Amino acid sequence: MTVYGQQDLLFTQFAYDKLGVNPAYAGAHDHISLMALYRNQWIGLNGAPTHFALSANLPALAQNIGFGIQLEQSSISIFNRTTMDGSFGYQIPISKGVIHMGLSVSFRVFVADFSDPRLVPPDGFAMDPAVDQIKYSKRIFNTGFGVYYNNDKFYAGASIPRLSKSNLDFNDEVDPLNGTEIRHLYVMTGGKWRVSRYWELSPQLLIKLPENTPLKVELNLSGIFDKRYHLGLNYSSGGSTAIESLDIILGFQYSNQLFFGLAYDISLSSLKRAESGSLELIANYRFVKKNLADIIINPRYY
Numbered sequence: 001m002t003v004y005g006q007q008d009l010l011f012t013q014f015a016y017d018k019l020g021v022n023p024a025y026a027g028a029h030d031h032i033s034l035m036a037l038y039r040n041q042w043i044g045l046n047g048a049p050t051h052f053a054l055s056a057n058l059p060a061l062a063q064n065i066g067f068g069i070q071l072e073q074s075s076i077s078i079f080n081r082t083t084m085d086g087s088f089g090y091q092i093p094i095s096k097g098v099i100h101m102g103l104s105v106s107f108r109v110f111v112a113d114f115s116d117p118r119l120v121p122p123d124g125f126a127m128d129p130a131v132d133q134i135k136y137s138k139r140i141f142n143t144g145f146g147v148y149y150n151n152d153k154f155y156a157g158a159s160i161p162r163l164s165k166s167n168l169d170f171n172d173e174v175d176p177l178n179g180t181e182i183r184h185l186y187v188m189t190g191g192k193w194r195v196s197r198y199w200e201l202s203p204q205l206l207i208k209l210p211e212n213t214p215l216k217v218e219l220n221l222s223g224i225f226d227k228r229y230h231l232g233l234n235y236s237s238g239g240s241t242a243i244e245s246l247d248i249i250l251g252f253q254y255s256n257q258l259f260f261g262l263a264y265d266i267s268l269s270s271l272k273r274a275e276s277g278s279l280e281l282i283a284n285y286r287f288v289k290k291n292l293a294d295i296i297i298n299p300r301y302y
Helices: none
Strands: 032-040 050-062 065-076 079-094 097-113 135-150 154-160 184-191 199-210 216-225 229-236 245-253 258-267 278-287
Touching: 097 154, 216 245, 229 258
Parallel strands: none
Antiparallel strands: 032 050, 032 278, 050 065, 065 079, 079 097, 097 135, 135 154, 154 184, 184 199, 199 216, 216 229, 229 245, 245 258, 258 278
């Protein structure tokens, strides 16, 4: 029997974390950008997923070349995954925008801790000798690729962050039934348009297509008031239901350097009986020139 499933998390505030899914976004801006993101999924459900990410997006250090670094920590019950990604982006200016090509290298550490005291088999470990009460770990390297286009009002991109189907089995045996990393294709698009003196609208779409599993759609529509206040609604699809959650997004551009965002997911799947939604927090700091630090100049996140 073969079972397939998606392995990478998606975030409600994906609009502010494009480097996490597309290496071509590395060096997309002319300033250093630091981002921190925390997600607590399915609040109240024992062993539910949590995720923390830190990233640095660096401007072109040489002509048309940029770099990005991202560190992620994810946990689900007794399983933990730490990922370090390094991205390289090359920019090709064209008449109405910029085309970016990106490559990434990732190093991942998977841990399954069967000595965790939260793990209590109904009949005890003695009844299942196949499970040892020890901590297993696995280290994996991988590479990824992405393309990205943007101008002042629009962006579009596609990426496969991990190209190799690396073996995830802790004993390193070559077996077609062992777990492997699967490829995820991400397709993204969106933009921002002014609709009045104070309001702008920013629709954004992210489609995730894991290999041999149903696609996942994130559709976001945000309104931005006075270049500072963000209010958005996000639709998230699921594998077994048309609507997995409806999400509320709030953002505040404190200055041209500092942005804060918060999202709350309202679950609509069958899991809603066991949990109380999901919470996501994000902070972004941009190193811009001093004379612009206190002026909001319509920051873009694409």
